[in-house]
Amino acid sequence: MTKPIRLNEQLCFSIxxxxxQFNHFYAQALAKYKLTYPQYITLLSLYEHGTMSVKEVGQALDLDSxxxxxxxxxxxxxxxISRKRSTVDERRVxxxxxxxxxxxxxxxYEHVGSCMTLLNLPEESYVAIKESVDRVDGNLSAIPDESLN
Amino acid sequence: MTKPIRLNEQLCFSIxxxxxQFNHFYAQALAKYKLTYPQYITLLSLYEHGTMSVKEVGQALDLDSxxxxxxxxxxxxxxxISRKRSTVDERRVxxxxxxxxxxxxxxxYEHVGSCMTLLNLPEESYVAIKESVDRVDGNLSAIPDESLN
DNA sequence: GTCGAGATTATTGTACACGATTGAATGGAG
DNA sequence: CTCCATTCAATCGTGTACAATAATCTCGAC
Known part of the structure; x- marks a missing residue:
């Protein structure tokens, strides 16, 4: 007697x-700049930290080369952006x-900021939901691969 | 004086x-079946509803042909799975x-179910978080594309 | 100074994801 | 009965994702 798994009750499916949906939202919002969402977060990361190596961007975004x-x-x-081999350490770009x-x-910043207001979520909800999702992310990353065999 | 956008404070980035992470989780959990996550939800949908057209699966999963x-x-x-053209309506597969x-x-069902317990989230939290994420999804889909230009 | 273990980036191969287009099939409107 | 707009799956082009591998480089041991 195994319990069926209903798709619409799965958190993974909601996420x-x-x-x-976020991807579509940003595709529209960023169309005028011809940026995709992954390109946008790469840009955000560089705005925030200045020049970085590919490796560092990868750590910030959780993406590989x-x-x-x-x-x-x-x-x-x-x-x-411009990319060039570091003269100090020629492995780095x-x-x-x-x-x-x-x-x-x-x-x-301004355009995306104004688009975000259309999401229509009170600040507290936004932060609370974000923290919940971060907790799920954290719990998931704590599961060792071997325990899922 | 435009406010900078910090990546780690963005809900979109958390999601x-x-x-x-869920993708990685399911990649491990489903490795023994050689199924990817999108293949798994396709299978779930068919378990739930029986034979469906490509169109119907697409509506259930929010994916196109x-x-x-x-x-x-x-x-x-x-x-x-097996795929064959409908004899009633030859546009359908x-x-x-x-x-x-x-x-x-x-x-x-059993294996994935047991893997899910490792997520270590009480039932109420799980449901509450899912509903929050669904609300975000709903709010996003209510935004007309034109308002993001 | 040279060598090799380990680190780092690039490349390759597989698998989504989606917008746009194509082409066959359908089902009304007249 | 015949157009023709609509529907549906397949295809194409672009852009992620990531595992695995290859290529390159650094630095410490000697």
């Missing part, structure tokens, strides 16, 4: 769908913002 | 990361479960 290298090549082609990125900074 | 067609071809090759899928059903 899966919410992530896609297999994702970041092609993504950053596209961002370089679109004039958002330093990623820095272009003039264009610096110039667009406030515009992007 | 983005949690989704990836561009994603589902290749995914289902892989699932067919791996012996989970009916997707049904194989013997193998029916036989594995309880095994999968």
């Amino acid at each position: 899966y769908k919410a992530q896609k 297999g994702t970041l290298t092609p993504l950053m090549k596209r961002m370089e082609k679109d004039g958002w 330093d990623v820095s913002l272009t003039e264009k990125a610096e110039m667009m900074r406030d515009d992007i | 983005y990361k949690a989704q990836k 561009g994603t589902l067609t290749p995914l289902m071809k892989r699932m067919e090759k791996d012996g989970w 009916d997707v049904s479960l194989t013997e193998k899928a029916e036989m594995m059903r309880d095994d999968i």
Whole structure:
């Protein structure tokens, strides 16, 4: 007598769908800049920390080089960032913002900020939900892979 | 004086990361069945509703045929489902479960169920968080694309 | 000074995800 | 009965994701 698993009662499915909605939301909001969501968070990270190596961006975003290298090549082609091998340590590739990125900074902050108000969630709810999701994330990452065999 | 956007305070980023953690969690939990997460939810949907058209699966999972067609071809090759054109309406392709899928059903329910206990979230929290995430999803989907230009 | 273990980035292969387009099939409106 | 707008699956192009592997580099042991 095994209990069936109903899709619409699964937290993973809710998060899966919410992530896609956010993706769509940002696709619209960022269309005028021709940025995708992963490109946008890469940009945010650089705005926040300044020039970083690919490795450091990967740690900030929880993405590996297999994702970041092609993504950053596209961002370089679109004039958002420049990439060059560090002269100090030639294994590293330093990623820095272009003039264009610096110039667009406030515009992007402001536009995205105003779009976010349309989400229509009171500040306390927003923070509370975020903390809940972070807890789920934390609990998940604490599970050793071997225990799932 | 534009307020900077801090990545680690963004709900979208928390959900983005949690989704990836769930993906990793299910990649481990489903490895013995050689199923990915999207394949697993396709299977769940068929367990729940029986034979469905591609369109109906797409509505249940919020995915389009561009994603589902290749995914289902892989699932067919791996012996989970069979696909055939409806004789009633030849635009439709009916997707049904194989013997193998029916036989594995309880095994999968049980194994995934036991993995879920490792998430270590009390039932009330689980439900409350899920409802919060669903609300965010609902609010997002209510935003008209044009208002984000 | 050279060598090799370990670290770091790039590349490759597989699998989503989705917008846009295509082409076959359907079912009304007239 | 015949157009023709609509529906549906498949296809194509672009862009993530990530595991696995390859290529490159650093630094400490000697």
